[in-house]
Structure formats: structure tokens, C-alpha cells
Amino acid sequence: MPYLRPVPAEQSAPHPGEEPGRDAGARPVPGHDPRVQWAVSLAVVAAGLLTIRPMGTSGRGLAVAVLFAVNSAALLARRLPEHKVPPRLALAWLTLGVVAAAALIGLSSSGTGYLFAFFLAGHIGYRLDTRPALVLAGVCSLLCGAVLYLRLGPGHELLPWMFGLTTGAPVLVGIVNRTQRQAVRAAIDAAESAERAARAEARTAVLTERGRIARDVHDVLAHSLAGINMQLELVDALIDTGDLEKVREAHATAHALVKESLRQAQWTVHALREDVLPLRETLASMLASSGHRDALTVTGTVRELPAPAVQNLLRIAQEALTNAARHAPGAAVDAELAFAPASAALRIRNRPATRPAAPGAGSGMGLIGMRERVALLGGTLTAGPVTEGPHQGDWQVEAVIPQ
Known part of the structure; x- marks a missing residue:
């Protein structure tokens, strides 16, 4: 089977007889070049016009000319597109053509x-379903054989009228x-379905990536800006x-919150890049920048994730x-990065506060975002x-990732 290029889903498969460019999305069936x-x-038609005789304006010549015109039409x-010719009309037109050809x-x-x-019989098989095509082709053979037999009469050689029987072959x-056309259409439909599935998958991936970026933006901005806003409101209240x-x-x-936000923004830029940061080194740097140097513990056999x-x-x-x-x-x-044979776990623990926490509540999206990431x-x-x-008494966040 020749290479089939998937096409946009908006375009429909061609019908037999359609020409490229005639309808939106029309494509020629391989092996059936319209030209x-x-x-x-x-x-x-040209060969018949030059060789079929008699052809004139009266008598037998007029009858031959009319039959020639009907056969040519x-x-x-x-070349009429299949979807523009109803099946019953196609059967009537081809039956008329067979009768005109025999005459x-x-x-x-x-x-x-x-x-x-011959050419009409071939198109009968291509245009009609198998059963009516075989019946009409049989009629064509019988008509052509009978016309020759009756014209030649008994006693003549059998080859001419037997040759007439082959016109339906x-x-x-x-x-x-027609079977090949249907197979090609099925392949085109399968390719279009695969293309639509790929587009749906790509759209899902885009939406997933948007969700990830939204979580990253929340992690960097929501908490930091909320804290900064709270402190500035406190400043306004204290000025009075x-x-x-x-x-x-x-x-x-x-x-200090502004500085922390800038540092977190740097982490986010790194996390959004396509290249992979070293997990252990980046965690150690992240802890150190937060004022918790040498707080990372690694257990198990370290491997790349x-x-x-x-x-x-x-x-x-x-x-x-x-x-x-x-x-x-x-x-x-404290932070612990634990590697097990079938999983990797990250644990972040903090001891109780040593000074009062600033008043105000977070957005509540931080924990939700962490759960979404792990899911x-x-x-x-x-x-x-x-x-x-x-x-005991510490607060711990633990994420376990299967491997």
C-alpha cells in the first residue's frame, strides 16, 4: 500500500470520480488518476467517432449516431462523483448504457x-455493489452475445457471438x-482517526502543562505576595x-519576603527549563538558601530519576x-531523600516555631498543588x-514516588 499522509479531520475522504481540488479536502484514490x-x-469516444459506421442523419445511420451519442454520454x-449520483440513478444510467452498447x-x-x-461493464463493478454489478454484467454479456448471434444467424462460426459473451468480464x-478503493478509504479513515487522537492527546498535554505552570506560579507568587501584602498592611496600621x-x-x-520571592522565582525558572537539574545538589542548595545548611540526608542507593x-x-x-x-x-x-528499590521518597520536617508566626492565612492551594504533583x-x-x-511533635511533608 502506498504511503498515506494523515490529513486534517475537517477534510473528508474522496469519492470515486472526484478530482483533486474540485471539492474541499478531495483526494484522488491511489491507482485511479482522474486524468x-x-x-x-x-x-x-474518438475511436468510435472515427470507425463506427454507418453514421448519418437518417435511417440506420441516424440510429447509429443516436446510439453512439448515448454510449459516449x-x-x-x-467521472461523475459517486456522492452526487444516487444508487438507483446509477443503476438506471448503467443499464441504459449496457442496452445502448448492445444495440x-x-x-x-x-x-x-x-x-x-467493455468499459461500461468494468465501471459497473466499480460503481455498484457486488450482487447488482454481477447481475447487470451478466445481462450485458447476454445482450451482446444475443445481438451478435441473431445478426449472424445459425450455421456461422461461434467465436463472434461467444466473444460477445465476454463483454461482461x-x-x-x-x-x-472497488475493493481496493474501500481498503484505501479505510486506511485514510484510520490515519485521520489517529491524527485526531494525536491532536486530542497533544491538547491534553497542553492543558496538563498549563496546570503545572499554574501551580508553579502559585507556589512562587501566592504565598510570597500574600505575606508581603500582610506586612505592608501591618505597616499602614502601625504608622497611625x-x-x-x-x-x-x-x-x-x-x-525579607521580597528577597525570598526572588530566590523562589529563580528556582521556578530552573524547574520550568527543559533540562533536568540534579535532585540532590539542588535540594541542598535550596535548603542552604533558606538558612538550613547541611540539613539534607540521603539514604539508599542514589540513582537518577x-x-x-x-x-x-x-x-x-x-x-x-x-x-x-x-x-x-x-x-x-530537616530534609531526607530516601531511595528504595521500587520508590523514591522526599521528607521535609520542621520543628515547632521558636517565635510567633505572622497573623493571616494562606490561600489553601499549596497543599492541593503538592497533592496534584504527586498524583x-x-x-x-x-x-x-x-x-x-x-x-514526635514535628510537622512533616512526605512525598513517595513509585519507580
């Missing part, structure tokens, strides 16, 4: 009339061509009291560190206080 078929049809009508063979003195019968070629010391303190806090897993674990770590700084200011933070990787996320063991 070749037009040339063959016109060649048959029936032959040239093969032309009987009245003319040239064997060129056979060509009309090209129907088999037409049926084969005249307590300059508290004003400076709130201003310093807002300034897929890029999506690395990016999402880094974003989860960033969100967990942001929450720890907001809700447990001054608390020590995309088929993993699990737990977040809450540690109730037993050496870390």
Missing part, C-alpha cells in the same frame, strides 16, 4: 462498439478496484500608632520550605504532625 481515466474515455458519466454492436458495422460495452476488474520600632520590624519582614519526578519533587520541597518559614518561623528544618506521578503525599518516634 488518465478522462484520457481513456475520450480516446474510446454513458461512458463519460463515469450499437448490432446496428453498426464496426467492432469498436465493443469498447463501450471486466466487471471483475471493477469489483477488484507612631510605633516606629514595630514599623521598621514589619518593613524588614516585608523586605525521570525529569518529571525531579521537577515535581523540587517544587514540593520549595512549597514545604515556604510553609515551614511561614507557619513555624525560626524552626529548624501526576502516581505517588502519594502525606502532610501533618509526627505523632511518634524521635521526631
Whole structure:
């Protein structure tokens, strides 16, 4: 089968007889070049015009001329698009053509009339379903054989009228061509379905990526801007009291939040890049920039993780560190990266706050975003206080990614 290029879903498969460019999305069926078929049809008409005799304006010549015109019209009508000719009309037109071809063979003195019968029989197999095509082709053979037999009469050689019986044989070629056309259409439909599926998958991927970017933007901006806004509102409230010391303190806090936001923006830019950052080194750098140097512990056999897993674990770590700084200011933070044979786990723990947390609530989207990231990787996320063991009383975020 020749190479078939998938085409947009808006374009429909061609019908037999359609020419390229005639209708939107029309495509020629492989092996059926319309230009070749037009040339063959016109060649048959031209040969008949030059050889079929008698042809005139009265008597037998007029009858031959009319039959020749009917045969030519029936032959040239093969180029009519299938979807524009109802099946019943096609059957009537081809039946008329078969009868006209048999009559032309009987009245003319040239064997060129056979060509009309042969080509019409072939098109019968291509245009009609198998059963009516075989019936009409049989009728064509019987009519042409009978016309020759009756014209020649008993006692003559059998070959001429037996040859007339073969005029319906090209129907088999037409049926084969129709089967090939249907197979090509099925292949085109399959290619279009695959193209539509690929487009749907690409759209899903785009929407997924938009969701990921939205989570990244939230992680960087929502918490930081909310904290900065809260401190600035506090500054406005303290100015009216005249307590300059508290004003400076709130201003310093807002300034620190701005620096933290810039640092988080840098992490986000790295995470959104196509290249993969080293997980262990990036986690250590992230902890150090948050004031928790040497807080990372790695257990198990270290191995490289897929890029999506690395990016999402880094974003989860960033969100967990942001929450720890907001809700447990001054608390020590530990991070553990554990590699197991079938999974990788990231744990971020912070101890209780050493100073009061700033008033105000977050957007509530941080934990939701972390859960979405882990769900995309088929993993699990737990977040809450540690109730037993050496870390009892700490707050822990744990993300487990299957491998």
C-alpha cells in the first residue's frame, strides 16, 4: 500500500470520480488518476467517432449516431462523483448504457462498439455493489452475445457471438478496484482517526502543562505576595500608632519576603527549563538558601530519576520550605531523600516555631498543588504532625514516588 499522509479531520475522504481540488479536502484514490481515466474515455469516444459506421442523419445511420451519442454520454458519466449520483440513478444510467452498447454492436458495422460495452461493464463493478454489478454484467454479456448471434444467424462460426459473451468480464476488474478503493478509504479513515487522537492527546498535554505552570506560579507568587501584602498592611496600621520600632520590624519582614520571592522565582525558572537539574545538589542548595545548611540526608542507593519526578519533587520541597518559614518561623528544618528499590521518597520536617508566626492565612492551594504533583506521578503525599518516634511533635511533608 502506498504511503498515506494523515490529513486534517475537517477534510473528508474522496469519492470515486472526484478530482483533486474540485471539492474541499478531495483526494484522488491511489491507482485511479482522474486524468488518465478522462484520457481513456475520450480516446474510446474518438475511436468510435472515427470507425463506427454507418453514421448519418437518417435511417440506420441516424440510429447509429443516436446510439453512439448515448454510449459516449454513458461512458463519460463515469467521472461523475459517486456522492452526487444516487444508487438507483446509477443503476438506471448503467443499464441504459449496457442496452445502448448492445444495440450499437448490432446496428453498426464496426467492432469498436465493443469498447463501450467493455468499459461500461468494468465501471459497473466499480460503481455498484457486488450482487447488482454481477447481475447487470451478466445481462450485458447476454445482450451482446444475443445481438451478435441473431445478426449472424445459425450455421456461422461461434467465436463472434461467444466473444460477445465476454463483454461482461471486466466487471471483475471493477469489483477488484472497488475493493481496493474501500481498503484505501479505510486506511485514510484510520490515519485521520489517529491524527485526531494525536491532536486530542497533544491538547491534553497542553492543558496538563498549563496546570503545572499554574501551580508553579502559585507556589512562587501566592504565598510570597500574600505575606508581603500582610506586612505592608501591618505597616499602614502601625504608622497611625507612631510605633516606629514595630514599623521598621514589619518593613524588614516585608523586605525579607521580597528577597525570598526572588530566590523562589529563580528556582521556578530552573524547574520550568527543559533540562533536568540534579535532585540532590539542588535540594541542598535550596535548603542552604533558606538558612538550613547541611540539613539534607540521603539514604539508599542514589540513582537518577525521570525529569518529571525531579521537577515535581523540587517544587514540593520549595512549597514545604515556604510553609515551614511561614507557619513555624525560626524552626529548624530537616530534609531526607530516601531511595528504595521500587520508590523514591522526599521528607521535609520542621520543628515547632521558636517565635510567633505572622497573623493571616494562606490561600489553601499549596497543599492541593503538592497533592496534584504527586498524583501526576502516581505517588502519594502525606502532610501533618509526627505523632511518634524521635521526631514526635514535628510537622512533616512526605512525598513517595513509585519507580
